[in-house]
Amino acid sequence: MRSTYFTPGPAELYPSVERHFREAFEQQIGSISHRSQRFRDLYQFADAQLRQLLQVPDYSAILFTSSANEIWERLLMNTVEEVSFHLVNGAFSEKLRDFSTQLGLRPITFQKPLGEGFFEQEIQLPAEVELLACTANETATGVQMRPEDIHALKRRYPQTLVTVDMVSSAPYPDLDLSLVDSAYFSVQKSFGMPAGLGVWIVSPTLLEKSKKIQAQTRSVGTYHSLPVLWKNYEKFETPETPNVLFIYVLGKVAEDMNRLGIKTIRQETEQKAKMLYDFLEETEGFAPAVKEIAHRSQTVVVADVPAPAPLLEKAKKQGLIIGSGYGAGKASQLRIANFPAVSQAQVAQLIEVLRTGI
């Protein structure tokens, strides 16, 4: 039986993904040279589609890595000499903070309890902060940070590099990429692809910082340092042999999303999220884990329940795979991914299965 994955990454594949892979094999994309015009065209196509979908400004680069974890490491190595600032409210924002420590940097943490989020007004950055790390959607807890709060922070601290983790939210958040300095995501979440590709949107402010660190302070890496990535990007190439097949498929998925229109994708996401949150509010034995409405994620809905295991099991029998709570949340929460790959009808089906209890 074919299941529907409501897991927050790896997740349900976007409906056209398998077809794009099939067509890639027909075109022998797996064998073409990454130094050929054909590859450059394919990178340029993905770049153009993502640029349109996410409204990436002309002067920013769209770089490919193997994962968001890799982007975390490259980001810190390339843009922080000493001090990064982290808004931590879950396992993933915390992990980026820990990377900073592991690299010998000095991270400053502003921490909220699990399930809570950040408003712009409560955040003060010490003068020495070089990079502010925001998380548009904390995948572990289903807490979002609204674009308006992120924008206000960048306006208040124009000299600080502001980066946004969009791992489990892009392309949903209406983030102004001409204002913030960098954003990134991996393709196995909202883009509904198999895992193995990270996408890093980088403004020249980061490149300049990286060059400065490299000239004055220390190594910023080798084949995936920002200067090397950027130089290759200028001719739509990559330093190493990249995941050509996935770059091709990502371009095609982004094209499909553009055909649908980002406005439609955002509206559908909000409609499906409303269905889920309404159900959690109205149904005995269920409650949204995030109390503050402004911080409820539209793409990963987390539910408090008395006993998750029987619900996971019941849904699984109906072919619906839900995510369990993350870490400590495993014993009391469900996580339901609300990505573009799942339809309103599928969300309605999931709600019906959960409603009828065990």
Next chain:
Amino acid sequence: MRSTYFTPGPAELYPSVERHFREAFEQQIGSISHRSQRFRDLYQFADAQLRQLLQVPDYSAILFTSSANEIWERLLMNTVEEVSFHLVNGAFSEKLRDFSTQLGLRPITFQKPLGEGFFEQEIQLPAEVELLACTANETATGVQMRPEDIHALKRRYPQTLVTVDMVSSAPYPDLDLSLVDSAYFSVQKSFGMPAGLGVWIVSPTLLEKSKKIQAQTRSVGTYHSLPVLWKNYEKFETPETPNVLFIYVLGKVAEDMNRLGIKTIRQETEQKAKMLYDFLEETEGFAPAVKEIAHRSQTVVVADVPAPAPLLEKAKKQGLIIGSGYGAGKASQLRIANFPAVSQAQVAQLIEVLRTGI
């Protein structure tokens, strides 16, 4: 028209690869959690098949990265405090040496002209060398280093970590992985898969060195430091969400190769290489670029020709894609990949097309 790729990576796909991808989609491998038993089983399967194929000792780990470029960086960061030693005879062995410089280490180079290789007797390592980097097959020039020379070096310098770049040769070389400390390759060469996965075979000697550097000297990285990779490996997991789909397919390809038998694969490789070298020796206007027979690669055959472009064009019209020479070799060489994905009949067809001239 479907072409046959004789390019040295990305290369012709192994005949079963497309089917394995199709079956992966049928099983929804692209959606499964990388923290599930299903993923751990799939990693363990790939591990077991590679272990059998390459005769990897029990105590060594088989780790996954995104590329061989990544392994170069991780290898140097994790195992060299100061001095690495590089046998350089082409663009790829040179690039690893350059990574060492870029990381602030002190590489020592023993260099040969393009087209020449190394015998064990001519190599002397200064006492301060921590890591010796050998290249089993220099993809740029088609020069091989024989396992017997690598083995002799490790026996002569038992305290030095010896690593082998098997990027465009594995599983062909009969390398004793219980003797050398590490070997690695990427899947888009001899394994005939699309690019996007690096495979790193690591003995505990490397792990110990990495822990020592981390404790005493400096950071060895974050999510892909050797201690973190190894800890996850112990439960057949990866630190980040990996390229699950490719790990699945690699396990299946390695299984196919085991069914065929490594002995058969080696024999067929040598037979096809002999066909190609005999043709180059016997045909006017062609000559093997590597003069020393002991150093002629069995997996990437490089030919000197007066004018490569018309030959590349002519073969292309017949649906046969040959690699051009690398770098300076572009104007005077052809590179012909002789990987397991191409059959004797296909090699014979290529030879016929080349023989009949322009």
